[in-house]
Amino acid sequence: MNQKRTQALFSYAVLLLFAFLTAFPFFWMVATTFKSRGAIFSLPPTLYPDLLFTDQMWDAYREVWFRHNFVRYTANSFFVAGVAALGQLIAASLAGFAFARMKFRGSTAIFGILLATTMIPTEVTIIPEFLLMARLGWLDTYLPLIVPSLMVASFGTFMLREFFAGVPDELVNAAVLDGASTLRIYKDIFLPISIPALTTLFLIAFINNWNELLRPVLYISTPSLRTVTIGLTTFQNEYGAQWNLLLAGAVIAVLPLIIIYIAAQRYIVEGIATTGLK
Amino acid sequence: MKHGKLTPYLFLLPTVIGLIIFRLGPTAVAFYASFTRWNIRTPPQSVGMSNYAELVASPTFWLVFRNTIVFTLIFVPGVMVISLLMAVMVNQRLRGIAFFRGLYFMPYITAMVAVAMVWRWIFATRFGILNYVLSDFFNIANPPAWLADKTWVLPALAIVAIWKQAGFQMLIFLAGLQGIPANLYEASAIDGATRRHQFFQITLPLLSPITFFVLVITIIEAFKTFEVTYTMTGGGPNNASTTLAYFIYQNAFSFGRMGYASALAVILMLVVGFTTYLSFRLKDRMVEYAL
Numbered sequence: 385m386n387q388k389r390t391q392a393l394f395s396y397a398v399l400l401l402f403a404f405l406t407a408f409p410f411f412w413m414v415a416t417t418f419k420s421r422g423a424i425f426s427l428p429p430t431l432y433p434d435l436l437f438t439d440q441m442w443d444a445y446r447e448v449w450f451r452h453n454f455v456r457y458t459a460n461s462f463f464v465a466g467v468a469a470l471g472q473l474i475a476a477s478l479a480g481f482a483f484a485r486m487k488f489r490g491s492t493a494i495f496g497i498l499l500a501t502t503m504i505p506t507e508v509t510i511i512p513e514f515l516l517m518a519r520l521g522w523l524d525t526y527l528p529l530i531v532p533s534l535m536v537a538s539f540g541t542f543m544l545r546e547f548f549a550g551v552p553d554e555l556v557n558a559a560v561l562d563g564a565s566t567l568r569i570y571k572d573i574f575l576p577i578s579i580p581a582l583t584t585l586f587l588i589a590f591i592n593n594w595n596e597l598l599r600p601v602l603y604i605s606t607p608s609l610r611t612v613t614i615g616l617t618t619f620q621n622e623y624g625a626q627w628n629l630l631l632a633g634a635v636i637a638v639l640p641l642i643i644i645y646i647a648a649q650r651y652i653v654e655g656i657a658t659t660g661l662k
Numbered sequence: 663m664k665h666g667k668l669t670p671y672l673f674l675l676p677t678v679i680g681l682i683i684f685r686l687g688p689t690a691v692a693f694y695a696s697f698t699r700w701n702i703r704t705p706p707q708s709v710g711m712s713n714y715a716e717l718v719a720s721p722t723f724w725l726v727f728r729n730t731i732v733f734t735l736i737f738v739p740g741v742m743v744i745s746l747l748m749a750v751m752v753n754q755r756l757r758g759i760a761f762f763r764g765l766y767f768m769p770y771i772t773a774m775v776a777v778a779m780v781w782r783w784i785f786a787t788r789f790g791i792l793n794y795v796l797s798d799f800f801n802i803a804n805p806p807a808w809l810a811d812k813t814w815v816l817p818a819l820a821i822v823a824i825w826k827q828a829g830f831q832m833l834i835f836l837a838g839l840q841g842i843p844a845n846l847y848e849a850s851a852i853d854g855a856t857r858r859h860q861f862f863q864i865t866l867p868l869l870s871p872i873t874f875f876v877l878v879i880t881i882i883e884a885f886k887t888f889e890v891t892y893t894m895t896g897g898g899p900n901n902a903s904t905t906l907a908y909f910i911y912q913n914a915f916s917f918g919r920m921g922y923a924s925a926l927a928v929i930l931m932l933v934v935g936f937t938t939y940l941s942f943r944l945k946d947r948m949v950e951y952a953l
Contacts, residue, residue: 597892
């Protein structure tokens with residue numbers, strides 16, 4: 385019994401050590417935003433933020449949010465990530481349904497290509513993609529941020545294929561006897577019972593699109609169209625050492641995702657763990 | 663399920679069109695472009711192998727290649743060891759374990775550009791908290807300038823990348839650990855095996871297919887590393903932290919050399935492809951006997 389307790393204590397010690405290493409940067413990020421300039425550049429560094437619970441506590445956030453237009457960037461990110469994730473649900477559920485429930489020539493080959501091409505680094509395809517977008521006149525619009533991620537949803541297709549394949553035949557057979565069309569079966573049977581899986585996929589796609597950096601950097605040039613990630617990048621170039629402002633921007637960029645993550649942790653973690661793919 | 667002959671293809675239409683336009687097509691174009699001289703304004707001009715000849719002869723390319731390897735050699739073992747350790751730790755039945763699991767995964771879902779910012783602040787030479795701790799608590803007289811020091815910049819980037827990535831690998835390891843039958847541990851405990859024994863005699867061998875999978879995706883992740891370089895250093899100081907993927911971006915979009923960048927992209931793809939191929943060849947030898 386005693387040995388068991390020692391073991392548990394040891395486990396907690398290790399768990400806490402990792403927890404500290406994981407959480408410290410987040411703590412430091414938030415703490416710095418509540419510090420005055422003098423406190424930021426003080427040695428030794430102060431752990432307790434001097435502006436906490438004073439009138440000036442939210443100054444950095446106010447400045448970043450309104451004066452540097454992060455309110456706009458955040459709204460843009462919600463829009464882009466939301467539309468892209470929704471689109472991904474449609475494309476992935478259609479394809480996943482075909483792979484899971486239909487027999488046709490080329491099924492294995494197409495699925496194989498879909499998975500194999502996830503190995504191709506974005507840096508390889510991005511140059512031709514950029515020129516294509518330029519040709520289409522899509523530069524400085526949201527289309528390049530939405531369309532590519534929406535149409536090739538390898539992870540989502542894979543995940544929904546697994547899910548759809550597990551749907552019991554009896555459910556489908558009854559509908560087939562009633563003479564329902566394939567599209568009806570997809571829409572009225574498969575989509576409704578897959579709401580947990582679709583939610584998971586939506587959240588993961590939303591997170592990935594929210595965090596996307598390369599495409600916004602390349603495609604967006606009008607300031608009012610910036611997403612949070614590019615807003616933060618340009619902000620960093622302009623306000624190099626104003627750490628309280630920069631980190632307030634960083635908090636704004638990660639907070640929505642952390643809230644979503646905490647609220648829906650089970651969906652997200654299970655979805656990623658069961659498929660092991662991004 | 664009965665369906666029309668064309669129906670599955672209609673369902674696949676968006677995906678297949680996307681696959682052709684955004685994956686296969688661009689890959690083919692990148693191959694073609696690697697044999698041309700091409701800036702955005704003028705049409706591509708065929709130049710044969712000269713892009714490849716240039717990069718082989720370029721000291722910068724070899725520096726970038728070396729940087730990528732050094733980064734990989736720190737990142738991959740770091741992620742593997744830490745994520746496995748975290749997975750073993752959170753696979754215990756202890757109160758509050760879900761909290762730790764959730765926390766360890768959190769860095770993975772945050773935007774690199776945002777967390778890079780706080781890491782730059784932590785690594786800051788004079789006012790950064792890391793150097794304060796090193797000099798005041800560990801009595802290190804001259805702590806390195808980290809992101810401004812050409813020896814320390816890659817390890818620093820690797821630390822950030824490991825911090826951000828390990829939670830993902832942890833989840834895959836965790837799924838693997840939960841697939842190991844509990845009665846194996848019970849039986850060995852009756853035989854008097856210690857926990858360390860169990861880890862090396864049961865956990866590691868039975869986990870080897872998962873470990874292998876994690877290893878492959880982690881290596882590929884390392885070769886493709888871009889965001890941490892872009893957000894933390896921009897390749898500096900003096901190209902000391904420029905990795906291959908970032909070098910491609912630089913050549914294409916800062917220097918306007920699409921052809922040369924495409925040749926670099928082809929190299930990156932060959933390296934990734936070769937690693938994948940090699941690892942699946944090795945897999946038969948490494949993994950199967952362990953099962």
